Amino acid sequence: MENISLHQRVGRRSVMLAYLLLFLFFQPALAGRAPIRITGKVTDGPSSVGLPGITVQVKGTSTGTVTDATGAYSLQADDNATLVFSSIGYTSVEIAVGGRTVINVPLAEDTKSLAEVVVVGYGTQRKSDVTGATVTIKGDELVKQPVLTATQALQGKAAGVQIISSGQPGSSPVVRIRGTGTALAGTAALFVVDGVLTDDISNINTADIVNVDVLKDASATAIYGSRGANGVIIITTKRGTVGKMTVNYTGNAGFRLPANLVKMANAAEYANYVSAASGNIVSPGTNSTDWYSQILRNGFQQNHGLSINGGTDKSTYFLSAGYYTDQGIVIDNVYKRFSIRANNDFTFNKYVKVGMSASYANGDNQIANLNTAYNDAYRAAPLIQSIEGSKYGNTSVYQNVGNPILDIKNNNNKATDNRLLGSAYLEIKPVEWLTFRSNMGGDWVNQNSRVYNYQFNNDTTTFINAGGNQRNPNSNLSVGNTRTFHWTWDNLLTFNRKFDKHSLTILAGTTAEQYTLTSFTAFRKDVPAAQNLWYIGTGNANTSTNDGTGDKYTRNSYIGRLNYNYNDKYLFTATIRADASSRFPSQNRWGYFPSVGAGWLISNESFMQNQHIFDLLKVRASWGRVGNDRIPSDSYTVTVQPNLAYPFGGGVATPGSAITQIKDPNLKWETTEEADLGVEFTALNGRLSGEINYYDKKARDLLINVKVPSVTGDADGVVLTNAASIRNQGLEFTLNWRGKITNDLSYRIGGNATLNKNSVIGLNGGQPILDGGVGANQQYTTRTDNGQPVGSFYVLQVLGVFQNDADVSGYKNSAGQIIQPSANPGDFKYQDTNGDGKIDDNDREFAGSYQPKAYFGISLGLTYKGLDLSIDAYGNVGNQVYNGKRGFRQNVLDNVERSMAYGRWTSGSGIQTEPAANSGNLQASTYFVESGNFARINNATLGYKIPQVILDKVKVSSVRVFVTAQNILTIKKYSGFTAELPGNPTSQGIELNAYPTTQTYAVGLNVGF
Template identity: 30%
Template sequence: MKMTIVLIVAFSFGVRASGFSQSVSLTANSIELKQALAEISKQAGMRLLYNAALFDSAPRISVNLKVQNVDYALKKVLNGQNLSYRIIAGTITLTERKKTDFEVQGIVTDSIGVMPGVTVFLEGINGPSTVTDQNGQFHIRVPENATLVFRFIGYQDQKIHVGNLMKIDVTMVSASSRLEEVVIVGYGAQKKKNLTGAVSSVQAAELTQSPVASVSSALAGRLPGLIAVQSNGMPGNDQSSLNIRGFGEPLVLIDGAEGNMNSIDATEIESVSVLKDASAAIYGSRAGNGVILITTKRGTSGKPVISLNSTYTAQGTTAMPVAGNAGMYARILREGHIQGGQPEATAPYTEEEIQKFYDGTDPQYPNTNWFDVLLRDWAPQQDQNLSVRGGSEKIKYYGFLGYLKQETVWEKSGASYERINLRSNVDATIAKGLTSRLDFSTNLRNGKYPNRNMDINNTIWADLWNTRPVFPSEFPDPTKISYAEGGGTGGAHITSNRELSGYADYKKQDMRFIFDLNYQVPFVNGLSAKALISYIQGYGANKNFQKPVPFYKYDYEADLYSLAGSFGSAASLTLKRSSDRQILGQGFLNYSHRFNGLHDLDVQLIYESIDYFNDEVQATRSNFLTPAVDEMLAGSTNGMTNSALTNEMGRKSYIGRLNYTFADKYIFEATLRADASAKFPEASRWGYFPGASFAWRIDQEHFLKNSATVEALKLRLSFGSSGNDNTGNFQYLTGYNISDKNSGGSYIFGSTRYPGIISRGLANPDLTWEKLKIYNAGTDISLWKGLMYGSLDVFFRERSGILANRLMTVPSSFGSTLPPENINETNTRGLEFMLGTSRKNHDLTWDLSANISWSRSKWKYYEEPIYSDADQLRQNQRTGAWTDRTFGYKSDGLFTSMEEIAALPYDQDQRGNTTLRPGDVKYLDINADGIIDWKDQTDIGKGTQPNWMAGFNASLKYKNFDVSFLFQGAFGHYLKASLPQYSTAFFENRWTEETNDRYALIPRLGGASSNGWLSDYNLIDASYMRLKNVNVGYTFSSRLLKSIAIRQLRVFVAGSNLLTFSKLNKYDLDPEGPSGIGGMYYPQQKNVSAGLDLSF
């Protein structure tokens, strides 16, 4: 048997060998593969065995064989085909080639050296991916005939067809990122080098360097011309705002639809673009104050990449006045009484009692630090994000889930803010030339706060400063709540406690759907059409419940409690429900073509329609049977109130844009937008807003094109106009409003009051658009291949048709007031400058940049009376004056002696200076008329909004270590100095007879009423520079992580608002805080964070 097998095998090899010896010749052009194989088998005298389906998609081939053996001929013909062959017993058998994976390795470099961190993945295949290690090396398994893509930020993608190569070395080419960077602009995207307008942008990596909860705070100091202010530090409502060039609140678009930037997570953002000049004009009526475009992340081709970002943060206050002790409190009250001219015998406290407060040993004279009792130094915050990103050439996806929780510094309040973000962005190629995207996102925001406000107005911070340290925080009987004044509330220990006095909670949810179709017309090269629809729905629910809390006083010697009062008399509940909806529809027609290699033409036509709708209902009941039931049904119907509101509004627009580029160096753009707003009557409903811009790429001229110094040099000029319909709905119509039965317009029939109707007042049938025009000139430069780069812009904006009321009077019997008209005008001018340096040098990479901007506005016309008095004209006339002037009195410090007061050559108090004493403010007689009155007020400073903004941003990376930091500053604005009366800063900076400091911040306690006048004495320059954020990280070697299937791991520590340099530091005040209410608001926060970024 064994001998038989040997003979058969030997015979087979003999036949195969004899087949190889046969010679064939074949020459043919564009011949079918099957025909070529048939001819070879015929000449070799062999049979051909195959499945006909193998040739269904086989391409035609050309072949030139001169007397070759059969084996060589078959290999030549089948090269690149998905077929293999065997020759047995005179038969050529064809089969489908088995696909086999094999490993490819290599090194990735650039012009400097090896490149770690380069992503390597398969093009068009949902297969494996990897990242180069510290030595630039990679290993990846690939199928036959695969194409590898090498990708790194700032470099051009490199695509390499593998074939049967097992070793590939790749050299990455810099994309000159600042020039080749694609920037999102109005209704499209452009390369930065081709921009004709003033557009600034920031990328995702920069935004996530700051451990802050709001995107607007993360943008502070990063872009020239962008004014960022954070008024307080309350979780969920820090009132951070953005202002472009001092114009006002900008339009914010998220993936093309209006949105709230602080409701999304910075981690899900790909880029932010700020349009500041004519580049914003294409958005017409909504873009008068500039536009901020936020683009979220999208999917990419390649194997799914799962990323986890986890950050834990400790939040503390940047600056807050420190509470004085009970002795200080008593001392200030005694001083104020005596210095105010009252008898010492009737002073609130004696010197002996004050000393007892300082000693703190007598329970009848407690020394309570309510800040220590109620607040903590640090409050926790956590931010957890999970995302997945991947796809193929046909479909790409990005998914995101984020969770943020912030607690407050009020340790016993139970207050917190939570936000959940969910996003799904999908891009699909449906057919050749037909693509679509489907985006869904939602965010849920849940705020839990005490019943009293926590932010700025009427807040528990005011309660805290009014909670006196001379009262105990607790009694021997824990069921009795201590009375501590608290401005009539009993004390902040009551109003800050949700469980004790009630709560103010809200839940909000926004859902966004965006769907579009994009079709590349096949029979017209460069022509495409697009349709987009966006649907945004928002819901809100507020629940405010207040419970009555009795509070007591306690006599330790008699062991006796006495009721001192109550916070509220009965439980009350207010419920509010709201919903809003926005529907956006857009249609696009785009044409793009390059003619003769010199002329680039882009034309875009757009139709847009937006519909807004919102409604809300609110109800209140009080006199609950028991505060244990916090539902509306438990409240009394007596005195209950309810109200409702409904609004609907819409706009329709036609938009056109033309871009023309000649020889890649002369770039022209023109836009025209026609907007119709339902807020205006039909005759003036349409507004037309043109714009034009030009750029000259001087670096493309023959005298600079090959310059080794100048990489890029561009001059920009632009003009744009836009409108504003920021007015009430239907003010051009007469009509009636339905009044609440408890307000004016109601009437009584019998013994019952009924709601009525009241006139809306006079209508203005000529109401129309507010119009804005902006002019901009700028230049961009990049030297020595990006080693140094910069830009400079100057601008001027005219704003006309601002609504105001005419000053003409009508008789009181007329029964109405005049309607607002388009009357007032302002203009704004300013400049922006940015300079930076960037370089990658072997193991060290750096990018340093500084920016500074200035802007200020004037009234060109202001509707005002004709002033006949010279002092009235100087003080009150606004036409032709700066809009941010502050008027008050000029001072010369404080009086230090009665002799100084007696020698005063003018009457300051209009009583012969008889009420003045040392320690009172000394005012100057500006008009030299011998008396201090309103006529002596003059321009003493600018407003609370800074004119100058600056930022210094640095990013450095050395091997696996990276560090970045940002200094942000504001200059040229003033705040009214105000300190809580019982703070240590107040105590230490007050005037006393002993110190007799001429320039003490706080004048004589109980002094003249004129001490409170607004003057340059209590107006302080609030300029500041602060370390806005710092981030230090370490990225682990991919070689180390490969064994545990982790793609990338970076750990970091970060901080924000850690250092502040300001004149206000002396008084424990934050320069970004509101003016005149020092300490009476939730202070700005400084954060210290630790976290990790993990992907696999």
């Protein structure tokens, strides 16, 4: 110190004084700087689905929180802090605050786990936390297919979900989740679109969908109580995201072609068959008409969608419009749909948020008279020319069958519907761990129908030469209008806290809904043929008839759910829903539907940390009950029928009223109880993933008709009551593999399979249900009875074909009686099941059902640089179908299939499977029951993304062109048009007038700006 000069000492002291002054000057400001409140939402990747349970930590501190059920969070931090967003199943993200008060974060999924977010009833959960059986399908996978609804595109993509689709334009497929669980009550799955409950999503543009989440077991669906018995499908549509406005277009256009057509006998083959059947020589002539080719065509289809997306921290928006056209493959058949959507969200402050979703769709369906035309095309003689000059060929020259073309042309059947589906919500978050949400939704539908039948006479001077049953001496017009309105109102409170290793979410609330329907129809004859005069008022007032009906029911519910997670290892879920339905009498109005589930994340245990096979391994088990109230609203109410004539003394009829039906005043809920056990895993660094489920699903107190003593005025002697049980047991398997060969070349392969056993396990005094009538000689073909699947075929057993007279006389019972004494060589030999020496309905046996024993889906994908290829396949095995077309033949002059003409029995042929040429009117037998097994390539799509370096020059963000094909190849045993036959459970699987399977070939374009 002695060596330091005075100047140096003064200098040092001056610097120290300067630092001290600076510190004192800024110290008040530093001391007064308070942490800022930061809010935001964590979402799953590019979608707007909120992620619950995401940890938000201030880096380097112990300060943090977790996101609530909607993905929202709120915490305090310095303006220069860094936030860390992390969760099992997602790649961690660090974001500098930079003075911002709102930070929204999309997290990328970590493919090494199953922790993707899924939508469950009234909320969301991480997939790894779910204890019920659910499956998620991304909207990007569904939009590839040129179909009307997302339901059609689901086919083959989810284990336990059977989709039975029709090629008819405007039609919605049948959905069966884990088998058929009822006989007479409704079987449709429940759809939930942005919180609104509905039974149909044909109004939803597939391009607007982010995710489809399927809730399969009772534990997952119990939160929906009375609506959950048949499974729940939750549709989440796209919402706006923060950022500059983006514009996206997606569309495709192409043609639909008939597939798997049945070959009918030509003129020569027909003449030969009829000659043999009738004993009269029939000349084939010079004409040979293929009637199916006359009513079928290649139909044009197109689908276009345009959307706008964007927003700020305070408000976001998603707007879209779509146009869909499907001509169908039947002449004069076309369906059009125009749809628009608006989804908006507004954040007022950290406490209050509101939003709305609204969609409008207009459907216009020109319906072809396929039911009659298809039957006539099958039966009409090929000898008749379809059109003779200016007139239609008269097919009734040979039999009472109409001209199939005229079946379609002689009427104009049009249906239009306008539908508005929407919801609005208010969300209040007074504190970080508590959220109140009120959601009001509505589904309004207005449908109009108009059927005009032209006047057709057998006057050769007119344009039309109508014959047989096509004569129509008077034109007529039928009009109808149906209006429905369904509203729901949910009020929910969600508590979400994390305490050290404990995570707890509690949901409680109420929900109410009401459905109303009004419908009327009117009819008049002699309405002029000019379309501008197709109104009831222009017809003959003396021929007017009118009718009307309606319906109204309400539900009121209380719901609660608890989700508990300990240390990301042990999971527990409990749910309760109490439902009251006006469809039941007051003493049975309330139903209570509980569920519990537990899960164990084995892969998070310490003893699993050093293994290198499983990335995630979870076992789960659940149990739950759900209900079904889909019965007519007056099922328990006895009504009086007025204006009945009562004869008194002298034969004079006096008008009066009477009770003409028996009803059970104590009807109660159909209840489904289900146990589920599952294993989920990912392995080998995320390349392999899979799931195995076992379920046991019992539906009890099912509605069925029970025989009762006849009473005055009662025609049937049966009453609808709760007296049956149905059981579905099954196994589900899902396996997916993702691999990368090079940095540019990657692939995926996946598949799922479902094994299901369906059986009626108790009618409890109920009468077996006979259904599936085919023609005059086959009054029923199915029987729903104990120990058999619902809607099992119940027919005579064909043992072969009688080869000669000795065969006929030698077929005897144990008592020596000839069983079929009136049979001829070439006739079917039927089994005398009960041994009474005759063939009648008492000899019928069960011969399988339409319900498959197994169904499966396969998916393949390949990506190389900008190229992408995907192939999907679907099929089922172990079921039967009934060839009702053959069973409906009623006349010796009816046409036959080519295989019947060539493969028929003739003397000395030894053929045992096809009878001799006959006039039809055969009894219901195993001859008509065929294998329903099939496998089909559902879709193949090849796409190419234009390189970004090229798009940057024209300021376009993305362009993808693609070609796609639907139903490319079907391998099936069934000889008819299609083995996919939608219908009611007790009569399903009978092909009479099924719309043929169609193939579609289209090109498409996706563009983003």
